Amino acid sequence: MKNNIFKNIFLALMVILGLASCQDRDIITIDNSTSATVMDLSTSSLFLDKNFPANPALTVTWKPASYTVPTEISYKIEASADDKFTKPVTLATVASSERSATFTTLQMNDASAALGFKPSEEANMFMRVISYVGSAESLATVSNVTSLKITPYVLTYPSFYIVGAASYVGWTPEKAQVLHKSDNLSYIYTYLQGGEKFRFLGQLAWDGKNYALNTAATKASNQYFNQWSSNLSVPADDDENIQFTGDTGIYKIVINASQGVQTIDVKPSAIPAFDFPELYLVGNIAGNGWKPESAVAMTTVGDGVYEYTTTLGADTEFKILGQQSWGDFDWGNISGDGNTGFLGPKGDNGNIKFVGDGGSYKITVNLKAGIYTIVKLS
Structure with a gap:
């Protein structure tokens, strides 16, 4: 009986020692032995030409970093306005198999804007490569710093086209x-269908740029906001x-396309409806003289779509009413006086101003799409 007890104790000790030995063998220390070194920038001076945004502008090459044991390494290329890299911008992150990265004119111009460089003024851009292990960027090593002189151009922001089942236009x-674009902002008051999908295009076609939310669940090429x-x-x-x-109705979509900001905000319009039994024009149009009680009625031609044909002079100025009074239903040129073709509701509009020649014109107002x-007429 005692022999069995001793045997069991001996076997237990052997198992414990064996496990400890296995654990010791699994503990591997990984140290960096050399850092990634920027070997070359393809140029020391870069004048960016806005006419060729897709052209290769700069290539960065480096020696591979090495660690004491074989491991997966990633490289991050950073740019900065100062050699201390106080507020760096990441140009790219590449896998261990890469030894170079090439950036287009547009990418370098975007980086310049993110660093606060002024258009048409030469500035010093500092660059470095960081090597690291794992997604947490552990055991990071930093290369030497290399600089170049760069002259950016005036940044042009993308145009955004909404498409999808949630939108007014469907999937075509x-x-x-x-959307109406003013510098870095694009916005519109338009119809959105609750519970449906949409996206933004950079052109009137699927091929090209597509814009969606910047999340891991979104296709990489569509990540933007x-x-x-x-x-x-x-x-x-x-x-x-x-x-x-959200609920179905009219919403104001606002996109801020500033480099590094890239936000989208969708808020209900002050006038969420679009299908009114009557719509009227008021202003120096059709002899109206800005008297809302004598505003001229438009003809309904579709779902939230209205038309009116009249002669227009060089100083034409008018607004759109949902009643023959200065009431809650009031539309005009989005965000102020002008002739943008985009509608804004009461509180966010101005007069529609148009230079006519005394000829006959058809005015079409589409409250559902948010345009006019x-x-x-010939």
């Missing part, structure tokens, strides 16, 4: 609806589009 890219309103999310069943979770047109 050729009919995608462009860094922040968004709570009524937007990534659909559960696809990785290309945006899910609109003024077309001369």
